[in-house]
Structure formats: structure tokens, C-alpha cells
Amino acid sequence: MHDGRFDPSGFYEFNLTDGLVRTRTGDRVVILSEDVLSALVAAAARDGDLTPLRRLGELLGEQVLAGLDRPSSVLSPEAVLGHASAVTSLFGWGRLTFERWGPALVIALRDKPELDEDDLGAAALLGGMFSEISQRQVSCVPTGDSKFVMVDFEVAETVWGWFKDGADLPAIVGMLEAKRAS
Amino acid sequence: MSNREDRLRSLLDKVRAKRPEERATRAADALDRIRTASGTTSAAAVHSSSPPAVQASTSSRPAAQPTPFPSTFPTQLPGSPLPEPPTSPTMDSPTRYSSQPPRVERPLSVEPRARSIRPSSVAPTAPSQSRRPEAIRPQSVAPTGQPVVYATEQPEFPRAKTFGELLELTLSLRPR
Numbered sequence: 001m002h003d004g005r006f007d008p009s010g011f012y013e014f015n016l017t018d019g020l021v022r023t024r025t026g027d028r029v030v031i032l033s034e035d036v037l038s039a040l041v042a043a044a045a046r047d048g049d050l051t052p053l054r055r056l057g058e059l060l061g062e063q064v065l066a067g068l069d070r071p072s073s074v075l076s077p078e079a080v081l082g083h084a085s086a087v088t089s090l091f092g093w094g095r096l097t098f099e100r101w102g103p104a105l106v107i108a109l110r111d112k113p114e115l116d117e118d119d120l121g122a123a124a125l126l127g128g129m130f131s132e133i134s135q136r137q138v139s140c141v142p143t144g145d146s147k148f149v150m151v152d153f154e155v156a157e158t159v160w161g162w163f164k165d166g167a168d169l170p171a172i173v174g175m176l177e178a179k180r181a182s
Numbered sequence: 183m184s185n186r187e188d189r190l191r192s193l194l195d196k197v198r199a200k201r202p203e204e205r206a207t208r209a210a211d212a213l214d215r216i217r218t219a220s221g222t223t224s225a226a227a228v229h230s231s232s233p234p235a236v237q238a239s240t241s242s243r244p245a246a247q248p249t250p251f252p253s254t255f256p257t258q259l260p261g262s263p264l265p266e267p268p269t270s271p272t273m274d275s276p277t278r279y280s281s282q283p284p285r286v287e288r289p290l291s292v293e294p295r296a297r298s299i300r301p302s303s304v305a306p307t308a309p310s311q312s313r314r315p316e317a318i319r320p321q322s323v324a325p326t327g328q329p330v331v332y333a334t335e336q337p338e339f340p341r342a343k344t345f346g347e348l349l350e351l352t353l354s355l356r357p358r
Contacts, residue, residue, distance in 0.1 A: 072345050073349070080345040103351045103354075105352035138349070151353065155357065179354055
């Protein structure tokens, strides 16, 4: 870990006597089947409350931060990606990669569990995860093809509306422009 | 000769009375020749100032006066070409451009480095000529070499962004 690379060894601690599974940071986790999880997430998406999944994402983010020796803001994207993708893989959430579409940072999550039709569950998970990693409130909006554009939470609803209206990722990025925060 | 002149004059008057347009010039020429031969031209030459070209052509004038003053034209002709050559703009431009072009053109077309080397070797010869001090001016322009130094350092500018910079950029996105 000191060389900046994620070390997956000893990440989980299995306590067979007490029936516990903990991460190396001490958090207790529960292993669920994809079918069960997807049903729960679909129900949460219908109710419009994905807070639990966002909280789960924050827990993943804490795991990522625990493996970083410096704040994520000063690290290279590759270093942060290495840790984040390792954690998502260890939790069985798929293969995570970064993409840059102009000024937009896009997260691709391949082979993720099929939770809900609109990928809102995965979006909530990633939003919570990267909010914890960056220590800022960010939103990851689904843009199709298992990709999520990372934007400020104030813009998320607008971008989501564009996607629901049929805009693909290039079109969405084209409708955005960088503006300096006042 | 005066009798002959009188006869000719009377003959001229007759001719003028009959066909003044055609005969006038011939008679006048003959009369003029007689005058010059007898030396009595002073009175007749006073009021003849029209050029000979006019006289030789259609000559609608009666008694077209002889043109004993061709010298008046040559004195005016040299006067007219003189105003043309001066062309004051060409006189003014050397004084203006001789000092400024070295400053403006050289930094643009010539590498500043080559320019910065030359003044040191050229400087001693420059004072020998009257306008040379302006050729030394590139020394003052030499600092334009600094942008070249910056240009060599610029490759560091597009360095890889940190995750924080990428995050800042994507979070600054707003609808157009």
C-alpha cells in the first residue's frame, strides 16, 4: 500500500466461529446473491429512495480512502482508479474504469449486477462512493452502456432528464460547458 | 527696299480684302522676311506672342502674328518637370523608416537568438557610419528571446491532471 498500489490481501476477515465477515477496516459486511440484491434495489428505486445504496457506496469509498496514503485530490487519476476499482471488485460490483469525454469525467462500471432497469442503483452507489473519495457531494448520472457521467449534484436532475429524453453521452457532454465556480 | 515693302503691304491689304483667311499667312511670311532683311521689325514684333504651332495650323486668326519668341517656351518647360521629381513622400519616408523597420521587422522574421549574437560583433563597426546606431537597436529587442525560453518550458504545462483537477473540471460543468 505504501507504493500507491492497492493490496487486496487480507481484505476480508472471515470469523467462522461468530459467523461474521468484516473488512480489514472493521466494517461488517453481508454477502448477498445478485437476485436478492436486485429485488431490493428495484424496490428502492420505485420508492425513490436510494439512500441505502448511496450509503453503501460511501462505505466503499471509505475502504478506498483507507488504502490511500495521500488525499485523492493530489493523486493521479490512475492511482485513485486503481484503489476504487479494486474495492468495487472485492465487493462484487463489477469492473470500474475512468473515461474522459472532453471536460467530463465518466465512470464505466462493466459487469455490474443487474439491479434496476435505469441503473439508478449503481448510480447511487457510485455517487456515494466518489463523494466519500473526493470529500465532495457528487452525482453519477446514468448515460447508458454502463457509463455514468460525474457532475455536480445540482446539475444531476437536468442531465438525467436529457438522457431520459434520448440524448446519448456525446450529446449530453455537448450540452454541458465548464464554468468557473463563483 | 521700303518701296518694295510698301507695295507688298498694299498687295497684302488687297489680298486680305479678297480672301483674308487663305492668303494672310503667306503674305505675312513674306512681309516678315522683308522686315527682318530691312531691320524694321521692332514695331511689328511687339504684339506677336502666339506660338507658331497655332499659326501653322488652321489659323483662323487674321494676320497671324509671327512668333519670334520661341525662347519663352523653353524657359517654362524646365519649370514643369521640376515639381514632379521631388515627390516629397519619398524624401520623408527614408527618414522615418530608416530607424523603425529594424525594430519592427527583425524580431518577427529573424530568430531572436541570431540577432542577439550579432550586435556584439557588429557594434564596433556601427559607429563608423552615420545611421548605424539604429542597426544596434536589436540589442534592445533582444529580450524577445525570453518567449523562446518560455516556449521550451511549455511542455510542462500540459502535464497530466490530478484526480482533483479532473474532479474540479467535471463538477464545474453546467448546462449551456
